[in-house]
Amino acid sequence: MLNRDEVIEQYRLVDRVSPWLRVNFVSSLDGAATHDGLSGGLGNDDDRLVFDTLRMLSDVIVVGAGTVRAEGYGGVRLSDSDAAWRVDAGLPPQPRVAIVSSRLDISPEHPFFTEAAVTDADGRPIVITHAASPADRRAALGEVAEVLVCGEAAVDCGVMSEALAERGLTQVLCEGGPHLFGTLIDADRVDELCLTLSPVLENGSAGRIARGGAAASRSMKLMHALPAGDMLFLRYHRLRSHPAG
């Protein structure tokens, strides 16, 4: 079993001022991003600890609408001890949550909004979309979320990062899914990938962790490889100079 303090140390972000985009995924050994259509089937308690710690260390958790729809994603709320750790570190008790969507085919009644840990004006969920998304849906979601228009015909990842940083949300954790990850790779906006390798072969037709973008080859540097039983926790940085730890 991994130890919480060790995990915090391994993933701590040294520079919280410069914008930093970290992506977290779990994959089977043969590259599947899902088991029975969901990522949860690939994890275990150690993966949960890393997953929760990465949330605790972030300013905002960004997720694609496909993952929200597929996983019934919502109700992101840190444990009391993780919230207390953040307060001691000078952070708000809970990170913000943001959904990226073009179609905005999500109800204001979805748990992503109704079960958000913070719903007041300063901390409510964020909807990241673009100018060509349906205006009526933008208006409806504006009742329960802060809507950021980042780009003209698709979400521009650079504009998104700037808009989040303007709100003090520099430490971004992206929890997927594969299409959003593909978009981020396309735009060369991925600073870090935290990848859990789950000791299982899935075969079948499950997709891999990135898809949809143009072919690209972005070199990454291994920062650590943390084994826990048969599970392996990998942390990679994009190969370019950056002061973050």
Ligand SMILES: NC(=O)c1ccc[n+]([C@@H]2O[C@H](COP(=O)([O-])OP(=O)(O)OC[C@H]3O[C@@H](n4cnc5c(N)ncnc54)[C@H](OP(=O)(O)O)[C@@H]3O)[C@@H](O)[C@H]2O)c1
């Ligand atoms: N293994 C893992 O760690 C992991 C992690 C997360 C998810 N998953 C799995 O991945 C699957 C979902 O995959 P997915 O690729 O559909 O999910 P996704 O990447 O979360 O969502 C794709 C959707 O996000 C929106 N989007 C992404 N990039 C955009 C951009 N640049 N501009 C505007 N909108 C953008 C679009 O939403 P609209 O359609 O609303 O326009 C798009 O259809 C699920 O089975 C889930 O379990 C696995």
